[in-house]
Ligand SMILES: CSCCC(=O)/C(O)=C/O
């Protein structure tokens with residue numbers, strides 16, 4: 712498939728120079744996962760830090776998602792043929808308690824995780840290369856891509872509601888592989904691409 716210059720430009724992730732992302736290194740407290748868990752003093756993580764871990768980010772207009780040319784270009788250029796919407800709250804998500812537990816287990820996937828927040832908010836936590844948690848506060852209009860093989864988890868925040876679009880290339884596979892997965896092909900690929908481990912292939 713070929714793309715116009717316009718589509719390629721529109722599909723470019725936001726740049727750390729022009730966009731601020733709400734992300735920070737977490738404290739070690741085992742208090743309620745929905746709290747912000749900022750360190751004292753706070754230790755922000757820039758979009759550049761996240762990009763170095765393979766995380767991509769766009770700020771879009773969630774009120775226009777059905778007609779947004781930027782979202783259309785991202786989907787076309789990156790091949791996201793599958794789209795579905797998940798509405799996460801006690802009243803809207805079947806099997807809510809189990810799902811919330813599963814989302815917060817540290818895991819990887821064998822594909823990218825692509826999430827576009829249409830309403831509400833929540834936290835994606837990702838491990839950096841020193842195994843520190845970075846918490847990303849995703850709100851309405853945030854589209855985030857976590858690369859294949861990155862250790863991560865998700866939780867609602869204190870608003871207790873996230874409505875998100877989940878995108879996928881082809882037939883979706885949502886399977887989480889809970890840590891430890893150090894021998895998993897996707898984990899090894901991730902470390903070869905973004906980590907400090909030399910390729911053995
Ligand atoms: C905000 S979408 C729900 C979380 C999810 O799908 C996932 O895979 C978390 O890692």
Ligand SMILES: [Fe+2]
Pocket residue numbers: 818819820824863864887
């Ligand atoms: Fe996940």
